[in-house]
Amino acid sequence: MDFQLTKEAQAIRDEARDFVRKEWKNPGHDLTGGLAAWHGDEDNRHAGGEIAKEFAKKLVDKGWYTMHWPKEFGGEEASIEKQLAYREVMSYEDAPASLGGGLVAPVLMVHGADWMKQEFLPKLASADIEFSQGFSEPDAGSDLAGLKTRAVRDGDDYVINGQKIWGTYRNDWIHILVRTDADAPKHRGITYLLARLKDENGDYMPGITVRGIPDGTGNHRWDELFMENWRVPAQSIIGEENRGWYAAMTTLSFERSNIGRPAQLLRTLEDTIDWFAGNSKKGTEDTLARAEIRNRLASWRVEVEMLRMLCYRVGWMQSQGLVPQRESSMVKATGDELFQRIYRGIAQIMGGYGNLLPTNGPNYKLPVNDFLPARGWQSIGTSIGGGTREIQKNIIAQRGLGLPR
Ligand SMILES: Cc1cc2nc3c(=O)[nH]c(=O)nc-3n(C[C@H](O)[C@H](O)[C@H](O)COP(=O)(O)OP(=O)(O)OC[C@H]3O[C@@H](n4cnc5c(N)ncnc54)[C@H](O)[C@@H]3O)c2cc1C
Structure with a gap:
């Protein structure tokens, strides 16, 4: 496989990075937005949803929201490489809803009655309904x-x-x-x-x-x-x-490399290192100077890169018209495990700070951003949602290694 991004993919990566840094106001510590809002009380959750929708509208205006859709439905049939590069940037910047239509749009395109296509696809494409x-x-x-x-x-x-x-x-x-x-x-x-x-x-x-x-x-x-x-x-x-059942299984041709995972983990590692660097007080031990911590951070960084390459392989296979099966399960199983290890590991290094949550209230200054400790908790569920670890391992064993059922 070719690890080099195409010129087109490199171009969207640069353009998307400039765009998202200008247009996506990550709410960060502000409890009215961001992940804190999606997970917070109803008012916060609503506010977070509105912020995400506002950003989705900007992506619609830019023409990116449905870049992955077929031309016949108003998309541009963007190549898998282009989608991958775009998604990677958006996830690194923690921007929501970078590609629209979810699972339902592809199903409607293939199996929906004409009235459904006419009624719902334009509203999905303009981010008016979910x-x-x-x-x-x-x-x-x-x-x-x-x-x-x-x-x-x-x-x-x-x-x-x-x-x-x-x-x-x-x-x-x-x-x-x-x-x-x-x-x-x-x-x-x-x-x-x-x-x-x-x-x-x-x-x-x-x-x-x-x-x-x-x-x-x-x-x-x-x-x-x-x-x-x-x-x-x-x-x-x-x-x-x-x-x-057969209609529900028709979303395979859409990008499913899960590239967002390593991009988000990379950002977390970088932000965490910055946070430690900026929060060491005079007279206390410098966390980043400890060999054990440095080793952990370095090995996580290497594993994130490995996960990224696994994701690229899935994207590359799709770009070649192949249908990844065990390869997607490898991404899911490896990513879930790494996600848990990194978030929980960082929380452990941070000690008390690592257990603060947005719900502890505005009097507590959360480390790195509002999301880190919350994601540590949520990481437990990631190896269940979207197919459990055992199910992924079964796929790898049976379809990858050819082991008997
Ligand atoms: C945080 C979270 C988010 C979720 N998000 C969504 C979502 O967005 N949409 C959605 O539809 N669902 C979602 N789910 C549901 C999720 O897909 C299921 O919980 C998951 O597939 C496990 O199914 P189950 O709960 O029925 O457990 P079970 O299938 O009963 O599994 C129980 C245990 O048995 C193991 N097991 C089951 N079958 C086998 C087997 N054949 N071989 C070996 N071990 C096996 C499992 O690995 C697990 O350890 C989410 C779940 C969680 C926790």
């Missing part, structure tokens, strides 16, 4: 196809009963997997729907209840969604009834 994702259930995560949320046809509607978990169910719309045939083999009885979660006034639809899940930092980032006789128009099927 969809929540209704996939995981309490007993259907690794085994997603075992989902039990039941949708029964009644006239022109489906009547839906069940529970989803581990989403952020605050948007007006949701794309959701439901079981429409309980007797069929599990992959064949699933239907993929678009549905309104909230009405025009911002109230949840009848039958919907959302409850926040407190995480290790004491905040509600994730939610549970309860559906009781919730009526959804049957015309909202994406693809065909009982073929939803």
Whole structure:
């Protein structure tokens, strides 16, 4: 593989860096924005969402928000290298929402009815709407196809009963997997729907209840969604009834190198070193002068670079029209583990400072930025969300090493 970025990719990297430094006002210590807001109380969370949306609008104006979309839907079909270089810069700068449309846009492009494409793609492209994702259930995560949320046809509607978990169910719309045939083999009885979660006034639809899940930092980032006789128009099927599983699996052609992870870790390491350098007091031991600390920081830096190369390999494979499988799992498993080790390791070196959280209130000055200790806590969940470590290892073992099931 070629590790050298193309000229086009280098150009977007430089341009995006200049742009993001000028236009993205990272809220940092300000508790009204940034990660603190996404994880904070409802007012802060709302404020953080607004700040992210404002930035997304700037990306729309710049023409970058949907650079990865096909031309037929208003995108520019940017090469994988270009997307990779762009995403890397955005993640390093801690800027949110660099590419738009989430998982739902690619699914709509391939499987959506014409009215869905006309109705939703322009609004997704202009960052005017976002969809929540209704996939995981309490007993259907690794085994997603075992989902039990039941949708029964009644006239022109489906009547839906069940529970989803581990989403952020605050948007007006949701794309959701439901079981429409309980007797069929599990992959064949699933239907993929678009549905309104909230009405025009911002109230949840009848039958919907959302409850926040407190995480290790004491905040509600994730939610549970309860559906009781919730009526959804049957015309909202994406693809065909009982073929939803196959529609849901069609996002593979979009960039999925996970390049944001090493970029964010690199930034964290650099900021941490700066923080230590600026916070050593006269008369106290200089943390950065300690050989043990220097060794740890240096070896993390090497591992971040290794992770970056694994991500580049996934991007390169996609640019060659190959479909990465075990390679993506290697990125996920290695990245999760490194993420946990670095954030928790830094918190350990910082001692008491490393355990402060935005929720401790404005009287405490948090180290590095508001996010570092919170991310240390959140890192625990990263090896579960998006597929657990064991599942990634199974893929590496079976599809990579050819080991028996
Ligand atoms: C922080 C966080 C964020 C999340 N974000 C999202 C999201 O955005 N969207 C979404 O849809 N879901 C999300 N999830 C849900 C997540 O995908 C599931 O929790 C995850 O896939 C595990 O599924 P489960 O909870 O059903 O546990 P289980 O699948 O029951 O797993 C329990 C344990 O058994 C192990 N295990 C299961 N099957 C196997 C196997 N075949 N071989 C070996 N070991 C196995 C697992 O590794 C795990 O240790 C999130 C979860 C968390 C914690």
